[in-house]
Amino acid sequence: MAEVIKVEKLTVEFPAGGAGQQTKVAVKNLNLTVSSGEVFGFLGPNGAGKTTTMNVLLGFVNPTSGSASIFGVDVRQPIARQRIGYLPELTYYYKFLTAEELLRFYAKVFRIPKDQVESRIDEVLKLVELEHARKRLIKTYSKGMQQRAGLAQALINDPDLLILDEPTSGLDPIGRMKVREIIQRLKNEGKTVFFSSHELGEVETVCDRVAILNQGELKVTGRVDDLVRENQMNLEKIFLEMIGYKSPVTV
């Protein structure tokens, strides 16, 4: 299977926040591959370095050392992004636009042929259930609606690879289920999905493979089924073990 994402010996350091502090190592010597057609869960506690890794993949942050490529193209080339859909964490979209206008703008950037734009917009808005609000300014949206709009823009170009940073955050239970369905559907269409999440139950149901990151270091990576079978416990237990969490009750 072709490698869609390839991360090799990636290290990202941030300059020290305050005086006298050491540089902050956000990602340490990370190796990761995601193959075509996979749904890959990227796990780790807060501050583990998930978003930072994704930022490298999209060219927002330059690696201190190591390299990363998408579809075999170095991530610094904008070309690598034609086939990607990206949903950032905590993002607000142009508030003075309506969802429709926002999607039309992104469609233009992707050079989607004019005669396909409107049907594509209808499609994704229907998928994320925002049709009723398509002509409203984004600034009037609730948090969950904004998240849906974000998902819609990530899907507008019918991408082969989706990079989703906590796609279910801020969504209600139905919204979460919907996202799971979407991921499942994309998988059935043969797309690759790389996403981070804190919802381990959800990860367990949709992911083929996971990686668990702690303090910038890769703790474990493998197929979900294999991990569960080998360790004889569910993903949540594995996760807690990997990050070295000791329950005060069991101690």
Added chain:
Amino acid sequence: MMNNAFALAGIVIKELYRRKDFYVLFILTALLTLLLGSINFFNEQNIARYVKEFCLLLIWIASLVIAVTTTARQIPAEREQRTIFPLLAKPVSRGDLIFGKFLGCWIASGIVLVVFYVFFAVITGAREHHIHVAAYFQAFWMHWMMLGVVVGMVLLGSIVFAAPSSNSTISFVVILGILLVGRHLNKVADSLAEPTSSILYTVYYVIPHLEFYDLRDLIVHNAGSAPWWAVGVATIYAMVYAALFQFVAWMTFRRKALN
């Protein structure tokens, strides 16, 4: 490149007409001009030049306010509101972003100028019973070219300085400084002692001479129009500076980490 830049420019223009700033400034300009124009001076009809001068002054101030503030907030707003992330995750390069923002702000200020100058032409036409089409067009065109340099400069500032308000303030000081004393810097330099004199001369040759683009005196005093070749040369001069500022902005922004 062009496709992305025009797509981005469209967003900037949409933003401008969905915000109140422009309408406020236009209505203010129109009201003040009409108010001043309605004053009776010694029962003398058809006094036109002071109204023209005042209206043009307001147009200049308003256009600079719009161009500078609109441009200054573009990239900081993209970063603060994090819209830059989904944007740059698409096949949009940082060069596209800078050029697109430039184009958007420049075209938007051009649209604003058209509205203002049409108002000006109507006002003067009513008073002087004559509109100097060629001169007015030149004034508009040169004004717009100057705003191209201004937009480029402020765009660069918005990448260099963190806060849009400090960028606006610094840009304003620089722009007004050039407009007011740019023409005379060499004379000032002549009157100074050596090290300062040479420095000032260098500044004189390096700054974009925005005062070229100020044709207000010509149209206030009905002094005809400027030679067209000079307008052409000034257009090229402005484009060179606008391109230069964008290039430096791109150089600075190209490798900048975003978060």
Added chain:
Amino acid sequence: MDDVPTKSSELKMASPRLILLLLLASAFSLSTVLAQWHQNWAGNRSDNGSALAVVMGDSRRIFANHFFTKADVYFHSGYYPSIFDAPKQQERSHMEEDLTQTHDDEDEDDHHAHDESCDHGEEHGEAEFLDKPRNIIDAFGRNFYITSHSHLAEGEQREMLPWLKIAAELDPQKVQTYTVASYWLRSRLNKPKEAEQFLREGLRVNPDSYEILFELGRIQRENYTNPDNARNLWELALLKWRKQESAGLKPNEFNYQQIIGFLGALEEQQGNVVKAIEYFEALKEVSPAKADIELRIEKLKVASEPQ
């Protein structure tokens, strides 16, 4: 979610501040309207107490001078030296020079003033404030502003009036503002009534101004051909002048010559030879053109002798 409005308000902060700047700039120009309204409201009360004066203080005077100069700039159709151009700043603005010329010969006055104002520029060297371009930027820049000397065409002098009016509003003590405006109104724009009204406004604030009284007299004499009123006004002007002189205030010599010169001419024309001679004798004392005046006195004496 909560931080969204904060962020955007921070971004918008710059524009209200700049709108404020715009408002301030326009406020100065609008002060003309306000000052007028204020004057009506304040009536003739002493100007010292006016709110505007307190608020603006001495800056009013600076602005008044600025606008007075602006009128002169308009008179020169925008061709005017900046502070960087004129190391040899002239004492008087050019539009005043026309005013202070004594035009004895009224018939000649009309075309004469216009022609002369065209060439007196060269005499005063004012056309040369722009010397040869110093470099390519200087040379190229000259395509975009006014680089030749000209004066307002006949009838277009009205364009100066707003600035004079504003200057007077800002600094009602500046007497030239009234006399210059009056000169153009009565002699070029055929508006003696407005000229007189403006001078009266000036006189209310400056009751001791012999310049204003003299101008008022000229309107009576030249526009209304009312020699009696003119005489009264000029005599009053002379009185004011002498009063200032005896108070040691050093009033303008040239104005004194004008007043007695015009009084002399008036009495001469009215046939009051004795009085005329009296004035001319006084003029002879101070005038540089002693011989001419002597001649005129002789003529008067000869003409009156046969009676």
